[in-house]
Amino acid sequence: MAAISLKNIVKRYGDGYPAVNDVSLDIADGEFMILVGPSGCGKSTLLRMIVGLEDITSGDLSIGGRRVNELAPRERKLAMVFQNYALYPHLTVYENIAFPLRLAKQPDETVREKVEKVAELLELKEHLHRKPSQLSGGQRQRVAMGRAIVREAEAFLFDEPLSNLDAKLRGQMRTEISRLQRRLGTTTVYVTHDQTEAMTLGDRVAVLRKGVLQQCATPRELYEHPVNLFVAGFIGAPPMNLLPATVTNGKVELPFCTVPIPSGIDPAAAEGKLLVAGLRPGHFEDAAYVDAAKRNRGQTFEATVDVTEWLGNEQYAYVPYESPEEIRAQVDALATELDMEAMRPQLIISLDPASRIKEGRPAQFWVDTSRMHLFNPQTGNNLAGQREPDTQPA
Ligand SMILES: Nc1ncnc2c1ncn2[C@@H]1O[C@H](COP(=O)(O)OP(=O)(O)OP(=O)(O)O)[C@@H](O)[C@H]1O
Ligand SMILES: [Mg+2]
DSSP: OOOEEEEEEEEEOTTOOEEEEEEEEEEOTTOEEEEEOSTTSSHHHHHHHHHTSSOOSEEEEEETTEEOTTSOGGGGTEEEEOSSOOOOTTSOHHHHHHHHHHHTTOOHHHHHHHHHHHHHHTTOGGGTTSOGGGSOHHHHHHHHHHHHHTTOOSEEEEESTTTTSOHHHHHHHHHHHHHHHHHHOOEEEEEESOHHHHHHHOSEEEEEETTEEEEEEOHHHHHHOOSBHHHHHHSSSSOOEEEEEEEETTEEEOSSOEEEOOTTSOHHHHTTOEEEEEEOGGGEEEGGGSOHHHHTTSEEEEEEOSEEEEOSSOEEEEEEOOOOHHHHHHHHHHHHHHTOGGGSSEEEEEEOTTOOOOTTSEEEEEEOGGGOEEEOTTTOBBTTOOOOOOOSOO
């Protein structure tokens, strides 16, 4: 097992477009690192450069402390699992898993021991004699993983391994991959465009946008301290509310109420500016469900709910509001880039499921203003700046 280090990695394809643009990332030995971002942001390109299937235009890639830019894929001792996991249809599960060992001309006895150990781990023992066509999608996925694991690689690289599976199976496989990685402790780099997968699997998550690394941090850090509007909008479902905010006399005017400026932001620098305020749906509540102690941390306000959605264990309320053209255009552009219809100018509030707030009638809400972020609408940057990055997973 080995640490993987990327220093100023650039990839330009034939047309000169930088698909990966100056990415530096240190992946610790045994760490589960996620690469996430919308389609075309360079995730697969980055992974393919690590594994050696794609040349690196410039920068340094090291594995286990050794520079490997010029090493052939085989010599890098990495195991990759692709989206279309390409099993050999004419081979049994046993021979599919054994394939890399056969290539390495290992003796039959060693092959048998290793395949059985992996089959045990992946609960494939009773399927070893079958052909891939006789397996479910999840089982096939496990065979593909078995083939990666059996090689005892320095690291596992996954490129959207679950995207061909249905939602339920994806959830199951996610838990399995997580359990397996903890058990094996193998350095893992995992590409996905699904923020739920990213948040649940990763020790740390690297968010990419158009080939540029935006933020690499623990899931909690990304959720609580996004460095910019892009990360704020991408992480979290339903997405963070992005509201127009004007700073006047050191206070922040939002569409529904006026609140104190968050700590860590220089009121003088923000004075008079039109900004974007970020507040997650979960930082709001029906005021009737907020106790006195908590109430002081935030602000109550009145608003009329347009639509409510009750889902049993959660409840959402939607409140439309007006947004000035400048902010609206920015948020619309982001919504298009992230493919998120939910970013329309409407406040999404996560309510206590017991709340009886009614559609079409004014109601009292509460918002935890201590959680509010302020972003510069032009640059997208969080005004609170960049915090010290997490060097290691917790
Ligand atoms: N062989 C290639 N030649 C030229 N451009 C390429 C090539 N492969 C990828 N690109 C471009 O590089 C950029 C990054 O592509 P990449 O496949 O890494 O994205 P991705 O993040 O994996 O996207 P997806 O989520 O759709 O798989 C895209 O703009 C893509 O069009
Ligand atoms: Mg890809």
